[in-house]
Amino acid sequence: MNLFCRILSTLSKKDELRIIHAHRNLKSTSNISVGKIAIARDFAIVLQDNGWELKLIGHNPNFRQLSRIHKNQFVKLAAGFDGYMALTDDGRIITGPKAREFECGFEIESLHGVRDVVGCEGHTVALHYDGRVTCIDEPGGYEGPDKFAREVERWNGIIQVACGFDFVAGLKSDGTLISVGRHYRRPTWQGIVQFDAFNCYYGNCYTIALLNNGKVIADYTDEVDSWRNVTKVCVGNNGYTVGLKSDGTAYALGNDDFVREVQSWHNIVEIECKFNFCTIKYAGF
Numbered sequence: 001m002n003l004f005c006r007i008l009s010t011l012s013k014k015d016e017l018r019i020i021h022a023h024r025n026l027k028s029t030s031n032i033s034v035g036k037i038a039i040a041r042d043f044a045i046v047l048q049d050n051g052w053e054l055k056l057i058g059h060n061p062n063f064r065q066l067s068r069i070h071k072n073q074f075v076k077l078a079a080g081f082d083g084y085m086a087l088t089d090d091g092r093i094i095t096g097p098k099a100r101e102f103e104c105g106f107e108i109e110s111l112h113g114v115r116d117v118v119g120c121e122g123h124t125v126a127l128h129y130d131g132r133v134t135c136i137d138e139p140g141g142y143e144g145p146d147k148f149a150r151e152v153e154r155w156n157g158i159i160q161v162a163c164g165f166d167f168v169a170g171l172k173s174d175g176t177l178i179s180v181g182r183h184y185r186r187p188t189w190q191g192i193v194q195f196d197a198f199n200c201y202y203g204n205c206y207t208i209a210l211l212n213n214g215k216v217i218a219d220y221t222d223e224v225d226s227w228r229n230v231t232k233v234c235v236g237n238n239g240y241t242v243g244l245k246s247d248g249t250a251y252a253l254g255n256d257d258f259v260r261e262v263q264s265w266h267n268i269v270e271i272e273c274k275f276n277f278c279t280i281k282y283a284g285f
Contacts, residue, residue: 078119079274085124085136087117093126093136108136120163120274121200123148131157133170151180164199171195175212181205187219196234198274206235216243227251236273244271 074094076087084096093108111134116127124136135149148168155178160171167181171192179186184197184205195209208218216227220239230251232244240254242262250271252262 076117078117078124085117085119087114087126091115091129093117111136116161118161118163120198121165123163123168125152125161125163125168127158127161127170131155131159131173133158133161133168135168148180160194162195162197164197164205167197167199167205169195169197169207177207177209185219187217189217194232196273198235198237200237204239206239206241208233208235208241221253223253224251232271234271234273240273242271242273244268 073089074086075089078085078087086094086096088094091112091114093111093114095108111126113129114126114134115129117136118125118127126134126136128134133152133155135152152168152170155170157173158170158178159173162169164181164184167179167184169177169179169181169184169186171194172178175191175193177186177189177192177195183199187207187209189209189211191212192209193212195207197205197207199205204220206218206220208216208220208224210216210230210233214228214230216224216230216233218224218235218241221241224233224241224243227243229246230243231246233241235241240258241252243251245251248267248269250262250265250268252259254262
């Protein structure tokens with residue numbers, strides 16, 4: 001885990017990126033030209049704002065730069081157990097290392113028109129512009145998405161997706177959730193505009209949502225009920241939680257050190273939680 005802290009010092013200066021471990025006293029700050037970041041269990045992949053260059057944070061012996069076989073830029077990354085996939089600006093998926101059925105740097109030709117991609121230890125999930133959802137085989141994962149693929153192929157009208165070790169959840173255009181997975185208890189909330197959900201190794205599933213009335217709701221705590229002016233919510237392992245506020249500050253739930261650290265941050269433009277880590281992207285100073 002300490003590698004997360006050490007490698008950041010090698011990155012170039014622009015926006016400020018902070019990484020904090022939710023359950024240990026580990027944190028790091030660096031200036032980095034961050035575009036997007038994908039978090040895995042013990043590594044992260046940073047897409048720099050040139051849309052092409054990737055940086056490894058942490059340790060992944062299988063890490064290799066994606067082969068540039070096209071002129072399009074990457075706009076999103078999804079990290080899994082020990083690999084990653086990249087979404088191009090024209091809606092295609094390019095594979096990173098350890099993709100079970102594909103070589104590094106090659107396009108998954110069966111997928112096109114993709115607007116978002118998310119990953120976890122068991123599978124990677126693609127959301128299409130037309131509201132369809134596809135499970136992609138996981139880079140280096142466990143059982144792969146076969147147990148979910150047929151179910152999610154029937155979904156339509158989906159505007160956001162999230163996944164954990166053994167579930168996939170989608171936000172429908174009517175503001176309700178749909179899901180597949182034995183251990184995921186889908187909330188029956190309405191009026192959802194953004195949500196996040198996570199679990200790890202068949203552990204407890206955590207779901208949090210931002211509602212169209214400006215309120216925040218979660219199925220694992222009522223401490224978020226008082227949160228206001230929130231623009232994005234995210235949740236990681238053991239229910240540690242961050243809510244980005246419209247003024248560039250953030251709410252947080254977790255241990256005391258984690259909460260104090262997050263609440264001291266300002267000028268935040270993006271947040272992401274996954275596993276035991278939270279990343280915060282600042283506006284450049």
